[in-house]
Amino acid sequence: AQSVAQPEDQVNVAEGNPLTVKCTYSVSGNPYLFWYVQYPNRGLQFLLKYITGDNLVKGSYGFEAEFNKSQTSFHLKKPSALVSDSALYFCAVNRGYQKVTFGTGTKLQVIP
Amino acid sequence: DTEVTQTPKHLVMGMTNKKSLKCEQHMGHRAMYWYKQKAKKPPELMFVYSYEKLSINESVPSRFSPECPNSSLLNLHLHALQPEDSALYLCASSRGGRDNEQFFGPGTRLTVL
Numbered sequence: 436a437q438s439v440a441q442p443e444d445q446v447n448v449a450e451g452n453p454l455t456v457k458c459t460y461s462v463s464g465n466p467y468l469f470w471y472v473q474y475p476n477r478g479l480q481f482l483l484k485y486i487t488g489d490n491l492v493k494g495s496y497g498f499e500a501e502f503n504k505s506q507t508s509f510h511l512k513k514p515s516a517l518v519s520d521s522a523l524y525f526c527a528v529n530r531g532y533q534k535v536t537f538g539t540g541t542k543l544q545v546i547p
Numbered sequence: 548d549t550e551v552t553q554t555p556k557h558l559v560m561g562m563t564n565k566k567s568l569k570c571e572q573h574m575g576h577r578a579m580y581w582y583k584q585k586a587k588k589p590p591e592l593m594f595v596y597s598y599e600k601l602s603i604n605e606s607v608p609s610r611f612s613p614e615c616p617n618s619s620l621l622n623l624h625l626h627a628l629q630p631e632d633s634a635l636y637l638c639a640s641s642r643g644g645r646d647n648e649q650f651f652g653p654g655t656r657l658t659v660l
Contacts, residue, residue: 467646469648471651478551478637478639479590479639479649484648525589525590529645531645532603533595533603534592534595534603537590540587542587
């Protein structure tokens with residue numbers, strides 16, 4: 436089965452501090468992993484993806500993610516958090532045949 | 548144009564009403580999706596259209612009826628819904644490959660009375 440897990444319902448971080456939102460995956464074969472962000476009452480926006488290649492993936496709005504095969508993790512990171520980064524973040528895996536499974540989501544709260 | 552549009556933004560309907568949700572994209576994407584999302588939960592896949600043909604139906608009740616009139620449009624027809632169907636309905640599109648990200652519309656907030 437292809438799945439992702441987000442162990443934290445909420446992450447609080449002070450503005451200007453680095454942030455990490457955790458995601459672990461369980462995938463057979465090559466993983467196709469994605470991060471999306473959702474602002475209140477809006478659709479999801481794509482941030483970045485890992486398909487193959489470099490383990491450090493850079494995405495939109497200064498976000499990056501590190502793919503770690505040995506720890507089966509794909510954590511989302513940003514060096515310096517902004518208040519405007521406060522949102523709901525979803526990790527996702529493409530299971531094939533156009534089916535995408537999302538993690539349960541992590542609410543990021545950046546405190547001024 | 549990298550935008551997926553959805554209408555209406557909000558919809559309130561009774562359990563006996565018939566209504567439709569509409570979605571449009573002009574990115575030439577061959578795959579289009581309907582998701583249902585409850586508050587603070589991840590989106591749940593309902594339907595997938597590939598090349599205008601229904602390719603996935605995730606055991607959705609028949610009171611939800613999808614339609615893909617052409618490669619740019621996707622509809623979701625609603626009939627005899629239940630209050631528990633109240634949710635945010637999201638449309639998305641993608642190039643369809645396993646490595647392709649999805650582009651989401653802003654959603655339709657549906658309330659069933």
